[in-house]
Amino acid sequence: MTGKERTMTNGGFEKGRNTLKSAVRPNNTASHVRDEPMFGGPGIRIPLAEDRRIFTPIDRSSYAWEKAYRRRTAAERVNSRLDCTFGLEKHTIRGEQKMRVRCGLALCVMLAMAVGRIKANQAEKMRSLVA
Structure with missing residues (x-):
């Protein structure tokens, strides 16, 4: 140019x-x-x-966009862990109520593991499933 x-x-x-x-x-x-x-x-x-995918109310180069995208990325990590690690991707559960209970139990296990790591002074490993 x-x-x-x-x-x-x-x-x-x-x-x-x-x-x-x-x-x-x-x-x-x-x-x-x-x-x-x-x-x-x-x-x-x-x-x-x-084009709603390209033109969004929040500018992509702004701090607000980065903050919102970090939240989305964190939610996707939790969804991936539920699908892959806790086996909710390939399940044989029938009924919404049973699936809600299973998802709730999986989330409780994830929180309990994080609390256990924090109490054991291993805060840097609180997102890890293995030792």
């Missing part, structure tokens, strides 16, 4: 319009400075309905 490279920066989320605001800035401009005027006009609005 030439010396006029530009990048899109996040301008926020408009709840009333359900759109993302984006602004065009030169690459040499700090994108975290909010007081600077938007370059290239007023910017653009992208409706979330365009």
Whole structure:
């Protein structure tokens, strides 16, 4: 490219319009400075309905996105442990109530193991199933 490279920066989320605001800035401009005027006009609005997987209300480069994604990753780790380690992926259980009991017992075992590791001064191993 030439010396006029530009990048899109996040301008926020408009709840009333359900759109993302984006602004065009030169690459040499700090994108975290909010007081600077938007370059290239007023910017653009992208409706979330365009593609919900790509355009989200929370900017992907923000701290809030990282925090939400860490929560999701932690939940997926628990789901994986329930499926693989505790055998809930391949089960022969019939009925929602029985499955809820089995999931509850598995979660209780995971918590009990974590508490046991903490009481044994092994807090760094509290997520481990083996010694």
